[in-house]
Amino acid sequence: xxxxxxxxxxxxxxxxxVTLKLTTADGVTGLGDxxxxxxxxxxxxxxxxxxxPLLIGRDESRIEDTWQFLYRGAYWxxxxxxxxxxxxxxxALWDIKGKTANMPVYQLLGGASRRGLLAYGHASGKTLxxxxxxxxxxxxxxxxxxxxxxxxxxLKSIYGIxxxxxxxxxxxxxxxxxxxxxxxxxxxEDWDTRSYLRHIPTVFxxxxxxxxxxxxxxxxAHHRLTPIQAARLGKSLEPYDLxxxxxxxxxxxxEALRLVRRHTTTPLAIGEIFNTVWDYQQIxxxxxxxxxxxxxxxxxGITHLKKxxxxxxxYQIKSGMHGPTDISPVGMAAAMHLGLAIHNFGIQEYMxxxxxxxxxxxxxxxxxxxxxxxxxxxxxxxxxxxDGAGRYPYVQAYLPYNRLxxxxxxxx
Ligand code: EZ4
Ligand code: CO
Numbered sequence: 001x002x003x004x005x006x007x008x009x010x011x012x013x014x015x016x017x018v019t020l021k022l023t024t025a026d027g028v029t030g031l032g033d034x035x036x037x038x039x040x041x042x043x044x045x046x047x048x049x050x051x052x053p054l055l056i057g058r059d060e061s062r063i064e065d066t067w068q069f070l071y072r073g074a075y076w077x078x079x080x081x082x083x084x085x086x087x088x089x090x091x092a093l094w095d096i097k098g099k100t101a102n103m104p105v106y107q108l109l110g111g112a113s114r115r116g117l118l119a120y121g122h123a124s125g126k127t128l129x130x131x132x133x134x135x136x137x138x139x140x141x142x143x144x145x146x147x148x149x150x151x152x153x154x155l156k157s158i159y160g161i162x163x164x165x166x167x168x169x170x171x172x173x174x175x176x177x178x179x180x181x182x183x184x185x186x187x188x189e190d191w192d193t194r195s196y197l198r199h200i201p202t203v204f205x206x207x208x209x210x211x212x213x214x215x216x217x218x219x220x221a222h223h224r225l226t227p228i229q230a231a232r233l234g235k236s237l238e239p240y241d242l243x244x245x246x247x248x249x250x251x252x253x254x255e256a257l258r259l260v261r262r263h264t265t266t267p268l269a270i271g272e273i274f275n276t277v278w279d280y281q282q283i284x285x286x287x288x289x290x291x292x293x294x295x296x297x298x299x300x301g302i303t304h305l306k307k308x309x310x311x312x313x314x315y316q317i318k319s320g321m322h323g324p325t326d327i328s329p330v331g332m333a334a335a336m337h338l339g340l341a342i343h344n345f346g347i348q349e350y351m352x353x354x355x356x357x358x359x360x361x362x363x364x365x366x367x368x369x370x371x372x373x374x375x376x377x378x379x380x381x382x383x384x385x386x387d388g389a390g391r392y393p394y395v396q397a398y399l400p401y402n403r404l405x406x407x408x409x410x411x412x
Contacts, residue, residue: 002057003057004056005023006023012394013359014356014357016040016395016397017033017035017357018047019031019088019389020047021092022060022093028096030093030379033331060096063093066089067089067090070085078275080275084298086304090300090301090303091331094380098380102378104375106338106374109337112340117339117347117372118145119348119349120145120218121143121145121146121351122149123135123138124160132210139215144215144370145217145347147219147349157400160220181400186398190402191404197229200219200237204217208239213241216243218243219242221247223273224410225249227249230256231259234248234268237266238265247270247293257289269293270283272294274293274299275294275299280292287317290317291320293320295323297334298322306342312344320348321349322349323350325354350367360384363381364377
């Protein structure tokens with residue numbers, strides 16, 4: 001038994017994706033997602049130049065050993081590029097193990113703990129009318145939980161809202177809320193925290209009045225607030241009963257969340273840009289968050305994220321895995337298998353991929369009545385059409401960045 005071939009496939013059907021494809025001596029294949037939005041080629045190089053040569057000839061059944069070898073063996077630990085590369089190898093090995101065992105990966109992780117995964121989608125609008133239409137359209141698509149983002153008076157373009165600039169930069173190709181834009185330079189957005197803090201509670205009040213108390217509503221502050229501002233936002237949103245407030249501060253300062261917690265009972269979700277359990281050590285132990293936002297793709301794969309979530313489960317903290325369009329269908333499948341198996345599943349973010357992406361990545365998951373299920377195909381249940389992928393070469397794309405009115409760069 002050994003890994004015979006390892007290929008890194010970059011494709012840009014609607015946006016860029018990086019996929020690792022492993023093939024064993026017996027001809028079994030496994031796929032892993034290594035997409036890091038806006039920094040894709042760094043992971044491609046990490047894999048091609050430094051990981052692929054180490055994989056050839058290795059026993060594909062040794063998932064934990066391979067993980068430890070890549071993590072400890074590199075000497076240089078953690079970081080999004082390293083952990084995305086390790087994640088891709090890990091996912092591909094789980095895919096192979098599932099196919100070899102003739103079982104879907106969730107069975108190897110302990111079997112299903114539920115019938116399906118409650119998923120939330122992204123509703124947005126510059127104005128309340130546009131936002132209400134977007135919420136209704138998500139309900140029509142079956143969503144039973146909805147993230148709400150809106151424009152803020154005085155700000156031209158803002159995270160979470162599909163903008164014409166995005167549409168034009170991407171030459172007419174647009175995911176509704178894909179923030180990365182094709183082009184040689186990143187797009188500049190503007191930001192003003194005081195306007196935002198004044199406006200957002202009025203939006204949630206209007207949404208609750210229109211849609212009633214039942215619908216789970218989420219919101220993403222996207223790392224923009226100081227601890228005391230985040231505390232104030234959480235407190236002012238309490239009457240509207242959010243499912244969660246996400247990334248209220250740039251949470252690399254884990255202690256900051258103590259201050260937020262002292263002031264609000266709005267549930268907090270953090271971690272989409274984290275990549276190891278060490279980023280969560282304090283905020284889980286001190287119960288400073290309620291949901292772990294990490295994606296399988298950016299947190300060292302199924303093997304490592306399961307350890308993070310098992311740790312979180314001791315504190316009644318649940319999963320809320322990242323699922324924007326920059327997680328490839330392979331990464332989404334890995335999230336669904338893990339989410340189905342663990343006990344402390346919370347919710348899964350789910351944004352639909354574009355048609356070209358769905359044609360290149362053939363997938364087994366189902367979406368029914370607001371619930372996702374990974375399907376019962378052996379492995380992860382995703383196959384990549386390599387020739388099809390080859391028709392869409394990499395296109396340079398960047399995430400935007402923020403400036404305040406006086407020109408200061410601000411967290412995006
Ligand atoms: O901005 O995935 O909750 N979702 C998010 C995403 C991130 C993008 C960055 O690549 O915050 O939309
Ligand atoms: Co987010």
